[in-house]
Amino acid sequence: MADYVLAIDQGTTSSRAIIFDKHGSIVSTGQLEHEQIFPKAGWVEHDPKEIWANTREVIGQALGKADLTRHDIAAVGITNQRETAVVWDRTTGEPVYNAIVWQDTRTQDIVDRLAADGGVERFKAKVGLPLATYFSGTKIVWILENVPGAREKAEAGDLIFGTTDTWVLWNLTGGVDGGVHATDVTNASRTLFMDLETLQWDDEILGIFGVPRSMLPAIKSSSEVYGTVESSSLLRETPIAGILGDQQAATFGQAAFDAGEAKNTYGTGNFLIFNTGEEIVHSKNGLLTTVGYKLGDQPVHYALEGSIAVTGSLVQWLRDNLGIISSAPEVEELAKTVEDNGGAYFVPAFSGLFAPYWRPDARGALVGLTRYVNKGHIARAALEAIAFQTRDVVEAVNADAGIDLTELRVDGGATANDTLLQFQADILGVPVVRPVVAETTALGAAYAAGLAVGFWADLDDLAKNWQEDRRWEPSMDEAEQGRLVRNWKKAVTKTLDWVDEDVR
Numbered sequence: 229m230a231d232y233v234l235a236i237d238q239g240t241t242s243s244r245a246i247i248f249d250k251h252g253s254i255v256s257t258g259q260l261e262h263e264q265i266f267p268k269a270g271w272v273e274h275d276p277k278e279i280w281a282n283t284r285e286v287i288g289q290a291l292g293k294a295d296l297t298r299h300d301i302a303a304v305g306i307t308n309q310r311e312t313a314v315v316w317d318r319t320t321g322e323p324v325y326n327a328i329v330w331q332d333t334r335t336q337d338i339v340d341r342l343a344a345d346g347g348v349e350r351f352k353a354k355v356g357l358p359l360a361t362y363f364s365g366t367k368i369v370w371i372l373e374n375v376p377g378a379r380e381k382a383e384a385g386d387l388i389f390g391t392t393d394t395w396v397l398w399n400l401t402g403g404v405d406g407g408v409h410a411t412d413v414t415n416a417s418r419t420l421f422m423d424l425e426t427l428q429w430d431d432e433i434l435g436i437f438g439v440p441r442s443m444l445p446a447i448k449s450s451s452e453v454y455g456t457v458e459s460s461s462l463l464r465e466t467p468i469a470g471i472l473g474d475q476q477a478a479t480f481g482q483a484a485f486d487a488g489e490a491k492n493t494y495g496t497g498n499f500l501i502f503n504t505g506e507e508i509v510h511s512k513n514g515l516l517t518t519v520g521y522k523l524g525d526q527p528v529h530y531a532l533e534g535s536i537a538v539t540g541s542l543v544q545w546l547r548d549n550l551g552i553i554s555s556a557p558e559v560e561e562l563a564k565t566v567e568d569n570g571g572a573y574f575v576p577a578f579s580g581l582f583a584p585y586w587r588p589d590a591r592g593a594l595v596g597l598t599r600y601v602n603k604g605h606i607a608r609a610a611l612e613a614i615a616f617q618t619r620d621v622v623e624a625v626n627a628d629a630g631i632d633l634t635e636l637r638v639d640g641g642a643t644a645n646d647t648l649l650q651f652q653a654d655i656l657g658v659p660v661v662r663p664v665v666a667e668t669t670a671l672g673a674a675y676a677a678g679l680a681v682g683f684w685a686d687l688d689d690l691a692k693n694w695q696e697d698r699r700w701e702p703s704m705d706e707a708e709q710g711r712l713v714r715n716w717k718k719a720v721t722k723t724l725d726w727v728d729e730d731v732r
């Protein structure tokens with residue numbers, strides 16, 4: 229009897245396989261980090277072959293730890309870091325270049341070129357996104373323009389593109405031997421190429437970018453059988469039945485199925501997603517319009533999104549680049565050695581500023597420094613930066629939706645940090661709530677896969693699994709909150725206009 233669903237979470241820092249039971253509880257986990265490759269300032273790459281090898285291995289780890297075989301697994305779901313672009317040769321299975329990661333800013337010149345006619349909002353009405361280095365589109369163009377022979381091979385139909393869900397799906401289903409080249413609507417909505425109304429690739433935009441349509445995967449729903457696992461795998465013949473970009477998966481895993489529901493994930497970056505139901509809402513306040521989910525033939529759900537590039541990765545930076553902590557959780561101990569930020573504000577605009585500012589010309593700044601400031605204050609300022617950036621996107625959601633969010637559902641690696649979440653509640657002025665299963669990303673992909681094969685009956689069946697673990701109530705007085713927020717906004721202004729002809 230297949231009593232479990234296995235989710236693959238191909239994230240920015242690691243790949244995981246997590247096995248869930250019917251209650252949405254974790255049965256076992258496999259996890260491997262992959263190398264972060266920084267060839268130049270602003271460039272971020274991953275090795276797609278390493279990601280695929282790790283994916284296979286973590287599947288084995290998860291099955292082995294729980295002493296399960298493929299016969300116990302009803303379906304496989306895939307969730308993934310979004311936008312990160314892989315281009316490979318369909319005849320050999322070899323990537324022609326490393327994966328260009330969502331944080332990578334090398335394509336700013338391509339963005340500027342495309343924006344010369346119509347500005348960065350040129351395609352926004354159709355695709356929901358501004359022109360920015362963040363999305364897959366300009367990354368594909370960069371590969372076609374910079375990898376010798378790539379354009380010719382692409383024109384000949386030999387090169388194909390995928391985000392990492394597609395790369396994993398293609399390999400899991402046989403690769404060069406009939407691998408399925410497909411993605412889901414949520415991932416497709418992050419390329420700059422998908423029309424939000426029709427849910428199809430837009431030929432006019434593809435023409436303007438110069439990307440052959442033959443490179444692109446088929447766009448499927450988030451919950452249907454895409455194919456079965458190939459015969460040499462531990463999971464052979466198991467259906468792969470769910471795909472959701474990781475932030476949409478976390479929203480689904482948080483059971484935020486209906487319009488007006490939201491979640492905020494604290495990982496490498498932070499991503500707040502607000503479900504707008506079947507309505508496409510165009511933001512006036514710097515949010516993205518994106519697909520939330522689509523189950524088989526049922527109507528699509530859209531969402532507004534506040535994407536913040538640098539949050540947990542700022543903690544990694546304190547660890548790896550400054551060496552003032554030796555592990556991510558230590559940031560909390562260090563921050564607790566001081567009462568407050570000591571006047572220091574850290575704006576981590578390492579990839580420019582994403583939502584709600586969208587300022588590629590910004591670069592990071594640590595301001596308000598005096599001789600009084602010590603490493604405890606810097607750790608504190610880093611945690612506060614995560615919460616201030618979240619407040620900025622919550623303000624935008626409230627303004628766009630004409631509501632006041634009354635609480636914030638949270639998940640992700642950094643929600644283990646109590647100091648951060650208390651400050652988040654204080655600076656938002658609303659409670660912050662964390663569920664028992666904080667691995668909501670993998671859970672969402674498991675749900676999508678399980679629904680497609682009848683492992684779970686319907687959304688009500690899933691909603692029953694959501695359970696509150698902990699709640700942080702706001703306790704800061706309003707005057708203090710106002711003072712801190714004003715200082716934060718002042719700090720943000722200090723990062724703008726930094727990139728110019730002297731700074732690339």
Ligand SMILES: Nc1ncnc2c1ncn2[C@@H]1O[C@H](COP(=O)(O)OP(=O)(O)O)[C@@H](O)[C@H]1O
Pocket residue numbers: 239240241242494495496497539540541542543544556557558559560640641642643644645
């Ligand atoms: N206790 C902590 N306090 C603050 N940040 C943390 C803590 N634990 C982990 N992190 C950060 O959370 C991120 C990992 O979260 P995770 O959800 O696994 O991310 P991703 O899915 O983006 O790989 C890392 O960037 C790490 O620095």
Ligand SMILES: O=P(O)(O)OC[C@H](O)CO
Pocket residue numbers: 238239240241308309310311330473474475495496497535
């Ligand atoms: O892998 P994560 O959790 O950092 O998520 C990355 C996002 O999908 C980027 O848009």
